[in-house]
Amino acid sequence: MHIMEGYLPIQWCIIWYVISFIVVAYGIYQIKKIVDETPESKALLAVSGAFMFILSSLKLPSVTGSCSHPCGNGLGAALFGPAVTAVLATIVLLFQAILLAHGGLTSLGANIFSMGIVGPFVGWIIYKAFTKANVSSTIAIFFAAFFADLLTYVATSFQLALAFPAPTFSAALVSFLTVFAVTQVPLAIGEGILTVIIWDRLLAYKPKLLAKLNALSPNEA
Amino acid sequence: MKFDMDYIAHHNELSEFNPYIKLFITIITLVVTLVLDNLYFDVIIFVIMSVVILTIAKINYKSYLKFLSLPMAFLVITCLFLLFFFGKGQVIYETGLWGIVVTEGSLHYCVYTFMRVMGCLPCLGFLALTTPIAKVLHCLGTLKVPKIVIEIGLLMYNTIFIFLNEIDTMQKAQETRLGYHSYTTSFKSLGALASTIFLRSLDKSETLQFALDSRGYSGELPVYEPKKED
Numbered sequence: 001m002h003i004m005e006g007y008l009p010i011q012w013c014i015i016w017y018v019i020s021f022i023v024v025a026y027g028i029y030q031i032k033k034i035v036d037e038t039p040e041s042k043a044l045l046a047v048s049g050a051f052m053f054i055l056s057s058l059k060l061p062s063v064t065g066s067c068s069h070p071c072g073n074g075l076g077a078a079l080f081g082p083a084v085t086a087v088l089a090t091i092v093l094l095f096q097a098i099l100l101a102h103g104g105l106t107s108l109g110a111n112i113f114s115m116g117i118v119g120p121f122v123g124w125i126i127y128k129a130f131t132k133a134n135v136s137s138t139i140a141i142f143f144a145a146f147f148a149d150l151l152t153y154v155a156t157s158f159q160l161a162l163a164f165p166a167p168t169f170s171a172a173l174v175s176f177l178t179v180f181a182v183t184q185v186p187l188a189i190g191e192g193i194l195t196v197i198i199w200d201r202l203l204a205y206k207p208k209l210l211a212k213l214n215a216l217s218p219n220e221a
Numbered sequence: 222m223k224f225d226m227d228y229i230a231h232h233n234e235l236s237e238f239n240p241y242i243k244l245f246i247t248i249i250t251l252v253v254t255l256v257l258d259n260l261y262f263d264v265i266i267f268v269i270m271s272v273v274i275l276t277i278a279k280i281n282y283k284s285y286l287k288f289l290s291l292p293m294a295f296l297v298i299t300c301l302f303l304l305f306f307f308g309k310g311q312v313i314y315e316t317g318l319w320g321i322v323v324t325e326g327s328l329h330y331c332v333y334t335f336m337r338v339m340g341c342l343p344c345l346g347f348l349a350l351t352t353p354i355a356k357v358l359h360c361l362g363t364l365k366v367p368k369i370v371i372e373i374g375l376l377m378y379n380t381i382f383i384f385l386n387e388i389d390t391m392q393k394a395q396e397t398r399l400g401y402h403s404y405t406t407s408f409k410s411l412g413a414l415a416s417t418i419f420l421r422s423l424d425k426s427e428t429l430q431f432a433l434d435s436r437g438y439s440g441e442l443p444v445y446e447p448k449k450e451d
Contacts, residue, residue, distance in 0.1 A: 004292045004338055004342075005292070005338060005341040005345045006251070006337045006338040006339075006341025006342065007296075007334060007338055009255070009258065010252070010255040010256050028367050028369065028370060031373075032367075035369060040430050042369075042372070042373065042430075043376065043426040043427070044423070046376030046377045046380060046426070046429075047380050047425055047429070048422070049373060050377045050380035050381045050384060050422065051384070051418065051419055051422050054381065054385070055415060087373075095354065095374075098348065098349045098352075098354055099226055099349070099354065101226070101288055101291045101292060101342075101345065101346070101349060102292075105247070105248070105251060105348075106251050106252075106255060164303065164334075166326055166327065166330065167307070167326075175302070175306045175307070190408075193408060193412075194408065194411060194415065196412075197408070197409070197411075197412025197415075197416060198416040198419060200416075201412075201416035201419075201420065202419065202420075205420055206420065209423070
């Protein structure tokens with residue numbers, strides 16, 4: 001559930017575009033550096049982006065029966081770091097708008113901010129904190145995915161409350177949080193579990209790759 | 222089919238039309254609709270863009286309705302939400318339930334947001350339904366979007382469709398083995414599916430890289446632009 005085309009008034013579209021632009025520009029700089037060092041990582045990045053897109057087109061079995069999908073941004077952030085994930089999320093969101101009518105072009109900046117910047121950044125911090133504390137990476141990835149998904153929707157609530165501050169900003173924030181964030185908790189747990197299953201497989205089949213990406217806690221590496 | 226929008230974008234009367242003009246029209250109409258934020262203009266732009274999509278691009282009205290209906294559920298729910306919980310100003314209507322009321326301010330929000338989205342959707346549809354993604358990316362490339370982003374985008378677009386076929390096969394195989402029988406098994410199946418796709422995707426990225434390298438890939442994919450038929 002991204003903010004749809006035309007939902008935000010023009011001034012907020014511009015503000016979120018500007019904020020997202022700065023972060024994405026930094027992400028592009030990072031990607032350029034990575035690609036210059038190891039040219040073969042370009043295909044890996046592209047395929048990971050495609051994986052994010054595919055993951056968001058899979059339907060998560062949800063309790064309420066509503067259509068919901070995993071964001072995949074927690075996994076991306078744990079593997080590649082938040083800046084690179086922001087760039088991948090930008091392309092994914094553009095594709096979703098044009099291929100699936102999911103999200104939109106004018107609200108692209110706002111969606112990048114919530115799904116591509118806030119979510120991955122929080123997920124990445126949590127993942128790094130857990131692995132630094134030598135917690136097993138499976139537990140770390142659960143919390144990273146859980147909070148990345150949840151915070152994506154908290155950020156969306158903030159954006160909507162800023163755009164529609166009635167009667168007051170805080171009252172609007174509370175209403176939007178109840179609708180988006182509280183209902184999202186079971187879905188975030190679902191995404192956490194799904195990410196753990198994926199991570200387990202990765203750990204079993206490609207431990208060397210994870211070690212190379214520097215994504216494991218010290219005692220596992 | 223989930224991705225028939227891509228098929229439609231390749232098979233309509235406007236898909237060979239200059240993509241720069243299409244991108245330009247889309248952005249201008251979107252910005253003007255947002256800036257004016259005027260109910261009459263929203264209706265006018267909705268009608269104009271719908272006519273363009275249906276008669277000039279000759280897109281099947283069923284596909285167009287489907288495109289419009291995709292975000293509709295979300296739109297209706299959020300607009301009702303705006304209507305009942307964002308009171309400001311004079312009370313117009315009392316529901317009598319938990320003191321929930323409709324006020325002038327909330328009605329204004331609801332109507333204006335709904336109409337704005339309705340005005341903007343066909344503008345997005347004009348681009349999404351008539352222009353293949355590769356052309357949009359090509360346009361963005363000449364508009365100074367960094368080359369690396371365009372390249373990753375193009376490679377991603379290629380890979381998405383390969384994955385979709387594989388997912389389709391795997392999901393059918395899982396379903397025939399009762400993989401989505403209960404809540405726990407569907408989680409297990411979905412996890413297995415996603416992780417298998419990821420592992421496959423790693424192999425694929427390696428193969429892709431070898432294939433590109435062996436054809437002299439130096440960081441740019443030159444695309445053949447066919448000349449327009451007069």
